[in-house]
Amino acid sequence: SNRLPPVTVVAKSVNMFWDGIFHLFTLIVVIIGMILLWKLLYRKNIDRSGRLLAGGLVFGWGLFNLVEGIIDHQILKIHNVREITGNPEMWNIGFLAISVLMLLLGYWLMKRRSAARQTGQADACFPI
Template sequence: MALNKQHDGPLVAAGIALGVGLGGFVDGILFHHCCSGTKCSARLPPDTLVAMKVNMMWDGLFHVLTWLMTVVGIALLWRAGGREDVPWRGRTLVGGLSLGWGLFNFVEGLVDHQLLGIHHVHPGAHELAWDLGFLGSGLLCIALGIALVCPARR
């Protein structure tokens, strides 16, 4: 990825941090809570009050980390916006967001779903297909982000 580091780097960094944070929020809210498909610590079946509290604690810590990444992204965006040498391009920011979201999906999917087996996108039948789809969505977001950020594409 050929970045013009003197100009685009701060905006791309802000986008990546925001993308990781927002990607984590969507994952946590949509999959962990709304769809109830998974919890951060799904190895503990929520059949006792203690197990439910442990699961809620891990989900809460996950949300704290995604919130912190979002705050870092906002701070980086604020700094980039105050610099005259950083061109304000929506394409660059959206590319960074897509890169960050894709990195979140790919790393979280690879580590939590495949390597550690902590939880899966949709446990049960076709579990691997759901997990591979999640990894694929991460790679697709990364590819889109590179296409948007790469100066040769402008």
């Protein structure tokens, strides 16, 4: 394994450094996604539903948290959601559970948007 047991300040610092590298990578992905989204706004055939945007954001946030929680907290054990507690694993599991709920909520919002659009009641967040 490439991780250091988080028993010293130096080991925790190294682990947090690599956690920061992971977050930097995800920030770059988010920036690229925002640029692509901005470019899409100029197209005429794009559905600009607020529910679609909100659902996509919540879904993406939940997906990120789920991946980060599984990789950093469960597999690599770089850190816990809450370090100073009697049961840090409970916090890690709770974090994953909330992430799954966010995925489900985001999916529901996007599907609800599709149903509203089919009935002609989609809310246009960005008027054309």
